[in-house]
Amino acid sequence: MTTIGGSNFLKHPVALMTGATLALAMALPAHADNANEPSVTVGGGLGVGPLYEGSSHYAAFPSLKLKAVLPTQEWGTFSAAFPEGLRWDLPGLSPFGFALLIGYDQGRKERIHTLDGRDDYLRGMGNLDSTALVGAEAYWTLPAGRLFVRGLRSSDNRNYGGERLGKTAYLEAGFATAYALSSTLTLDSTLYGTWSNENDMMARFGVTAQQAARTQFEEYHPGGGMRDVTLKLGLTWQWQPQIALEGGVKTYALVSDARNSPLTGEKVGAGAYLNALYSF
Template identity: 85%
Template structure:
């Protein structure tokens, strides 16, 4: 699976270029709520899979002079600044939920990471720059933790990561829309340590060997989603997310699988 990142990226780009783009022409405020079921790895790189509740909330407020405001769960807050088309800048406020050593799932609690301790949650602040093209949107976004955090007896400082990729939406019919996003992620050494590192304290409490990854490319990710607009206010959406770990993330003792995937299915109601 050494060539998995290249295969994912190449296949997705080739597929995207063969399809016409669809732009959302709606400029009306909207609120969408919904939920369903998701199945995926316990954490990125885990070989243990479980079922989780899938919740979605999104409120969009377009304005004439101030750009567009979006509040979404789990993505966070987004402010797209006005007057820059076809380029754009968005200010971001997100949330990193951290990681528990006992991970809650629909089946109960998974103890695979018992002894690792808990990584506290934190707010994320950042920005995105993008370029709107006929086929979709090229983007680069960076996010940084608002707080310094400790994990496994060591100070992580502020974790940071950068994502760069391509996103698009295609109208397959009057009721079906296919969304796709392909991106790569770069993490600083603190973010890599939070996700894939094992401190001396954690190694003593678990069966994992001590490991200190360096900063660099973390993964390549492909997301595909299909939305069926069943009625004007009701919709069903489902999709998959697949990733391939690269660099030091592949060699972590916490990594059971270098390639992983998850799926979700939600029912949505739009006000």
């Protein structure tokens, strides 16, 4: 069995997050009636979007959702979710809040798997290895929604295209709301901007000399700075007490050096998803 302190944890973050979600789910009561009680949600569906941020190639991907939430009186709230990761919201700070985060960056394959097979647009770029992410979030809960700032950094030094990138890091800041349209319909929205350090920008939008020699892309070394502005809209229909349908869209606009990357086919992109959920 792996532990947080062991090296295997950092090498297999997906297995740890999925396992933590399932373990927390099995430890919770069978049913929750409100947000202040433990809850478990499982589900899946279909998503459609660009192969990567900035890509002009779109494809369909399977969607999987697992989430377990355990509120406590003395220790705050523990959450485990896939694909988001692990989260610990510390207690006693309302209306302000602070959470410790462990996430996951799946990296990027030069041959990207889709429901139709594999897309070879990035062939020759090589693979960017996945890595665990560690970070924190500070937030302020208001009557209209929640202001937040979160930062995440890779746990490992990363290599891509024959170059050592070091640790990638990014910061997101924005505003999230949830509005009940009726007793069964809820509209969620999140608007945020993302800042990336130079290593993260290189991992997402850069082209090394080695990659330029193997592909049709010109060599490109972006600097750190603002990466994008993103808007997410989601609608959840509570069909039955334990069954819900959720769908939504995500649209982004690239800014700064991300707009000028040879990998950027479209400076503005969007995706959509539809999931069926079961809560207990």
